[in-house]
Amino acid sequence: MSTQLIHTISELRETLSRQRRQGKTIGLVPTMGALHDGHGKLIEQSAQQADCTVVSIFVNPIQFNDPLDYDKYPRTLQTDVDCCASRCAGIVFAPSDEEMYPEPLRASVVVSELTEHLCGRFRPGHFRGVATVVMKLLQIVQPDRVYFGEKDAQQLAVIRRMVRDLNVPVEIVEVSTVREADGLAMSSRNQRLTHAEREIAPVLYRALLAARRRVSGGVRDTGEVKRHAEAMLRRPELRIEYFEIVDPDTMQPVERINGPVRVVTAVWLGSTRLIDNLLCEPQRL
Amino acid sequence: MSTQLIHTISELRETLSRQRRQGKTIGLVPTMGALHDGHGKLIEQSAQQADCTVVSIFVNPIQFNDPLDYDKYPRTLQTDVDCCASRCAGIVFAPSDEEMYPEPLRASVVVSELTEHLCGRFRPGHFRGVATVVMKLLQIVQPDRVYFGEKDAQQLAVIRRMVRDLNVPVEIVEVSTVREADGLAMSSRNQRLTHAEREIAPVLYRALLAARRRVSGGVRDTGEVKRHAEAMLRRPELRIEYFEIVDPDTMQPVERINGPVRVVTAVWLGSTRLIDNLLCEPQRL
Numbered sequence: 015m016s017t018q019l020i021h022t023i024s025e026l027r028e029t030l031s032r033q034r035r036q037g038k039t040i041g042l043v044p045t046m047g048a049l050h051d052g053h054g055k056l057i058e059q060s061a062q063q064a065d066c067t068v069v070s071i072f073v074n075p076i077q078f079n080d081p082l083d084y085d086k087y088p089r090t091l092q093t094d095v096d097c098c099a100s101r102c103a104g105i106v107f108a109p110s111d112e113e114m115y116p117e118p119l120r121a122s123v124v125v126s127e128l129t130e131h132l133c134g135r136f137r138p139g140h141f142r143g144v145a146t147v148v149m150k151l152l153q154i155v156q157p158d159r160v161y162f163g164e165k166d167a168q169q170l171a172v173i174r175r176m177v178r179d180l181n182v183p184v185e186i187v188e189v190s191t192v193r194e195a196d197g198l199a200m201s202s203r204n205q206r207l208t209h210a211e212r213e214i215a216p217v218l219y220r221a222l223l224a225a226r227r228r229v230s231g232g233v234r235d236t237g238e239v240k241r242h243a244e245a246m247l248r249r250p251e252l253r254i255e256y257f258e259i260v261d262p263d264t265m266q267p268v269e270r271i272n273g274p275v276r277v278v279t280a281v282w283l284g285s286t287r288l289i290d291n292l293l294c295e296p297q298r299l
Numbered sequence: 300m301s302t303q304l305i306h307t308i309s310e311l312r313e314t315l316s317r318q319r320r321q322g323k324t325i326g327l328v329p330t331m332g333a334l335h336d337g338h339g340k341l342i343e344q345s346a347q348q349a350d351c352t353v354v355s356i357f358v359n360p361i362q363f364n365d366p367l368d369y370d371k372y373p374r375t376l377q378t379d380v381d382c383c384a385s386r387c388a389g390i391v392f393a394p395s396d397e398e399m400y401p402e403p404l405r406a407s408v409v410v411s412e413l414t415e416h417l418c419g420r421f422r423p424g425h426f427r428g429v430a431t432v433v434m435k436l437l438q439i440v441q442p443d444r445v446y447f448g449e450k451d452a453q454q455l456a457v458i459r460r461m462v463r464d465l466n467v468p469v470e471i472v473e474v475s476t477v478r479e480a481d482g483l484a485m486s487s488r489n490q491r492l493t494h495a496e497r498e499i500a501p502v503l504y505r506a507l508l509a510a511r512r513r514v515s516g517g518v519r520d521t522g523e524v525k526r527h528a529e530a531m532l533r534r535p536e537l538r539i540e541y542f543e544i545v546d547p548d549t550m551q552p553v554e555r556i557n558g559p560v561r562v563v564t565a566v567w568l569g570s571t572r573l574i575d576n577l578l579c580e581p582q583r584l
Contacts, residue, residue, distance in 0.1 A: 121408060123408055
């Protein structure tokens with residue numbers, strides 16, 4: 015199966031409206047490129063469920079609060095297109111900045127409450143940028159289903175709320191995190207780690223697993239769960255940005271665990287920021 | 300032709316997806332009810348252009364900055380349905396507040412710059428409420444075309460920008476203002492005017508016409524145009540909220556007239572707020 019590389023909105027819309035007229039269903043996998051096996055799983059799942067899978071590749075400038083992070087973000091279009099082709103994506107949509115933002119942006123989508131804590135607190139404007147670009151892609155592609163990874167849990171919660179509140183006619187499919195053999199969650203930013211940092215990085219997942227063991231073991235006080243897990247992360251090479259236990263829908267911090275919670279963390283390893291999370295179910299009494 | 304009254308989003312979506320599968324085009328006329336001939340013209344134009352016209356009737360609570368204005372807003376559903384039927388609208392969509400806002404709204408659409416002045420300055424949150432409900436209706440109905448009146452010029456500019464910036468796949472149709480014989484722009488709020496206020500109200504249009512005569516007569520200084528027109532509005536019964544000359548796209552006040560401008564005004568007549576506007580072309584040299 016050949017994969018079509020499309021750069022303009024008008025060409026994409028024409029191609030998709032032909033598909034739609036033939037009664038074909040459309041799946042969208044929004045990415046910023048630098049595709050890894052985590053994206054691969056999203057693409058495979060869409061290719062199984064939809065007649066036509068669109069992978070968008072766009073390093074979205076308005077979601078970067080740090081210009082250096084934006085500049086450093088890996089761009090590997092040809093490898094990405096090959097990855098999409100090998101996973102049976104019909105279309106790669108790779109627009110330019112000018113195509114997506116032809117004039118200064120005045121309208122945007124804001125999501126309150128869910129964006130106050132965690133990444134929202136440390137990356138001002140980030141989720142407004144994410145919600146806005148995802149809304150644009152949903153309007154351009156009009157997919158039946160859109161695929162997101164569980165790794166970006168707060169992003170997923172924000173998009174879920176946007177789709178529900180604004181009645182966007184799309185089904186959201188959540189795909190579980192893909193990990194390296196040693197537990198490190200796959201991320202385009204992993205390639206920036208030095209060898210020494212890469213050796214340390216799996217401690218993130220081990221701390222999450224430790225928190226999950228405590229929660230499923232019956233600990234109800236989130237303070238206790240956090241103290242234990244954070245101790246595992248206390249190393250000179252690593253700086254904790256946050257380690258929180260939150261409600262999975264509202265992303266608000268929880269004090270007592272009375273139902274499913276999500277343990278979420280962001281850390282800095284040298285000059286690379288890594289995030290990860292785990293859904294934890296308390297022991298049923 | 301019979302008009303179908305629908306109250307729920309799911310029933311509306313089912314009905315419309317049947318129409319769409321039959322290749323029919325859909326027109327949307329978003330209203331807050333209390334329909335008058337201005338709305339009538341929007342409905343007629345949609346009925347001419349689309350196979351199926353949906354008139355939404357929803358007094359949107361989140362666009363009212365003044366709770367009293369919301370309470371006083373006229374609600375005349377049965378008359379409205381008759382009006383839609385006589386104008387060949389296929390569907391009236393009249394959802395409840397709970398249907399449109401089943402839970403506290405967290406996601407909304409904000410439009411900057413265009414909303415800073417004029418009504419945006421005097422009605423904080425108004426345009427966020429308008430943009431958000433229109434986005435919801437566009438996602439629910441997914442019309443080919445959506446119809447708005449020129450009378451709400453700032454609203455129209457905001458919606459245009461939202462649709463452009465967020466790539467919403469819909470064509471916006473602007474329909475010119477319908478006026479009473481004496482020039483008063485039709486509005487659902489006109490019915491709140493006392494007899495004495497109703498006699499005074501047409502001065503609004505006369506002041507706009509006077510401004511237009513000056514602009515087309517070659518006056519370039521907006522201060523001069525405004526001074527003359529505002530003098531006509533200086534009466535004890537009337538309070539000017541704003542009288543401005545703005546760029547028709549950005550709604551930013553203009554000092555020198557070098558191209559088409561929109562003269563826009565809002566006044567209070569007793570406890571009723573009226574707005575009106577006119578597009579003015581300067582004399583070609």
